[in-house]
Amino acid sequence: MREGFQDDLHRLTARLADMCDAAASAIRDATTALINADLGLAQQVIAADDTLDAQRAQCEEDAYALLALQAPVAGDLRRVLAVVYCAEKIERMGDLAAHIADTARFAHPSPAVPPELAPTFERMGCLDTEIAERVATQIRTGTDGFQELRQADEAVDTLHADLLAGLTGEDWGHDQRAAVTAALTTRFYERFADQAVSVAKRLEFASTGDLPR
Template sequence: MRETFHDELAQLGAILADMCAQAAEAMRQATQALLTADLDLAEQVLSADAELDAQRGRCESEAYSLLALQAPVATDLRTVLAVIYCAEKIERMGDLAAHVADTARYSHPEHAVPAELKPVFSELGAIAAQMACRVAELIRATSNDGFAELADTDQTVDALHAQVLATITGDRWPHGPRPAATLALATRFYERFADQAVSVAKRLEFAHTGALPDNGR
């Protein structure tokens, strides 16, 4: 019975890792759509988001079944609850990537990101996608040593977010208030995506150790 239970937990972990990989790819594609004003690619990202929603539902349904049928305790209980928590966070990462794609669609045929900010948004997209991939690695390896690393990376995202805000609110900003508002929202989507990745890593560490790492999150 316990072997079957742990096999089912491993299957849920595989779904979570796949969700992270999908969120990473969605962010890569959404960033490309944003930087190139590619409407078709933006639509592709938006359409694919439904799959992440479905996977979240599957994870939650199977995790609740395990709680009802297996009555896990201690580490096993923390792991099942972590699946439910992480599925919601990863699905949210997909939503945030979709919001980036929707920004590209909203601005089309114009480019939402002016030339002087394209390197910053390109870096934001790359880092965010890498963070999602790193979370997938932690899930597959059942590792608990990635939280501090991702929290450090999140600081880089926060700094880039602040850089964009300083640029679009500065006296030398030449593009007007409407593009500034669009970019303020877009950069917030990246910042929140990174926050969700850190939250998942934090909950994974809790599932393994029974103690939440304390960094103010």
Template sequence: MRETFHGDLVQLGVELGGMCEHAATAMRRATRALLESDLALAEQVLAADSDLDERRDRCEEQANTLLALQAPVAGDLRAVLAAIHGAERIERMGDLAAHIAAHARIAHPARVVPTELHPAFSRMGQTAADMADRVGELVGGPAQGGHAELVAADEVLDGLHGEVLAHVTASTWGHGPAVAAGLALVARFFERFGDQAVSVATRLEFAATGELPRSG
């Protein structure tokens, strides 16, 4: 019975890892769509978002079945609850990538990001996608210590977010208030993506150790 339970738990981890891969791909494509005004790529991200919703539903159903039929305790219970939390948060990461793609679609054929901010947004996209990849690794392997790595990456995202806000609110900003407001919103989507990844890593480490890691 316990072997069956742990096999099901491993399969649940595989599903969550697939969700992370999906979220990372969505973020990379959404970032490219944003920076390159690529309408087709933006549409791909938006069309694929429903798949992540379905994956979340499957993960939650599997996890709830384990809770109902196996009545796990201690570390096993923490692992199942972490999976439920993770499925919800990773799905939210996909939503945030879709929001970025939607902004690119609405603005098309205009370019959303002025040339001087391309490096900041490009780095935000890469950092966020790498965080999703790292969460996927933590789901399938040792989670202890992963929280600290994700917090460090999130601090990079926070710094880039602040850099964008400082730029669009400076007296030298020359692209108008509407563009500034749009960029502030899009930068917030990247920043929130990172927050969700940290939240998943927090629960995974708690599941592995029984102790909540420090937030800072």
């Protein structure tokens, strides 16, 4: 029974890693759609979010089945509960990517953000993608990556703060609507990174029993 439990837990964590890969692809494609005003790609990201929602539901169902049938304790219990927590966070990452894609869809055929801001959004998209990919690796390998990911998250926070400062500065050359759109969109990137780091933090807790600071 114990061996079967470990096999089930391995499959559960593999599904969680697949979810994180999907979130990484979503934020990468959403960024491309945002910068290039690519309606087709934006719609793909929005549609794919339903799949991620279904994956989260399946993860939760399987985790609860393990809790009910196997009654794990100590480290195994932390790992199963971590899957439930992390699946919710990763599903939220997919939602945030879909919000960015929806911003691109709504603005089409015009770009959703001014061209001079495109490099900043592209950089945030790259960082978010890298963060999600690192979390997927952490899930698969069981390695700790919270501190490294927190540094990447801080880089996203800095870009977010710098962009907001520019939107409210005297040199802003666009209307209020453009400023609001850019502010909301950069917030989606900032929150995506926050959710990913929260996953990394919970994974480290599941592994060690201590919440990293």
